Amino acid sequence: MFSQKVVLITGASSGIGAETAWEFSKQGASLVLTGRNKHNLDIVLEKCEQISPSKLRPIKVIADLNNEKDIEHIIDITIKHFKKLDVLINNAGILADGTIETTSLEQYDNIMKTNIRGPYYLTMLATPYLTENKGNIVNVSSVAGLRAFENTLSYCISKAALDQFTRCVALELAPKGVRVNAVNPGVIMTNIHLRAGMSQLEYTEYLKKCKVTHALGRVGEAKEVSSVITFLASDSASNITGATLPIDGGRHAMYPH
Structure with missing residues (x-):
């Protein structure tokens, strides 16, 4: 489905990003994968090459989206190698915990830099190339962008901003044939909560609670998000733009717990 298409994925070294890389590889895409963890990114690359129908090995770019030069380098490498870009x-x-009483400006700045400023700048730089090929963008947001939750203030704000960014850029680029959408996962089985500071015991208890907070009675798998991302990036979604699509087991429809 994505043969001859060039796809750039940020945060591809684990979780949803890794699963998305594998899903695109299965469908024949040429990939540029970015992340901060070289070891993990190499593991993802190896699997991509193994499952790609044409045994295509992705281009790897170690980069931090908080660094403007790194973002510029991502686009430079992509265009230098492939001469084009079809999907971003x-x-x-x-993610980080914190209420208005316990958060800090440092936490706010870190989350906003990674979750919205980085995508903002990368999208700016990618847009001319996406326009050339009438490509598209899929932003990975969160149900926290659609609904309010306690103790994740900065994170919720950043994802709400990413959703509005999605809608605004969708309107701006629609006349040029470029679609822009977002997926809004609920709790997904990745390491993001542990990286945010939860202990293993706290995480286990949190997952038990999610059986109540998600209408389907369970958390999601990364594959359930990656399959929707590839759908939105495909021609099957050719009449969809400006959408923020919950993949959350119904959590967005429930009263926040």
């Missing part, structure tokens, strides 16, 4: 997946993101 803004997946990289971080």
Whole structure:
């Protein structure tokens, strides 16, 4: 489905990003994968090459989206190697706990830099190339962008901003044939909560609670998100733009717990 297409994925070294890379590889895409963890990214690359129908090995770019030069380098490498870009997946993101009484400006700045400023700048730089090929963008947001939750203030704000960014850029680029959408996962089985500071015990208890907070009675799998991302990036979604699509087991429809 994505043969001859060039796809750039940020945050591809684990979780949803890794699963998305594998899904695109299965469908024949040429990939540029970015992340901060070289070891993990190499593991993802190896699997991509193994499952690609043409055994295509992705281009790897170690990069931090908080660094403007790194973002510029991502686009430079992509265009230098492939001469074009068809799909941008803004997946990289971080999570941290904190209320208005316990948060800090440092936490706010870190989350906003990674979750919205990085995608903002990368999209700016990618847009001319996406326009040339009438490509598309999929932003990985969160149900936290659609609904309010306690103790994740900065994160919720950043994802709400990413959703509005999705809608605004969709309107701006629609006349040029470029589609822009977002997926809004609920709790997905990745390491994001552990990286945010949860202990293993706290995470286990949190997953038990999710059986109540998600209408389907369970958390989601990364594959359930990656399959929707590839759908939105495909021609099957050719009449969809400006959408923020919950993939959350019904959590967005429930009263926040």
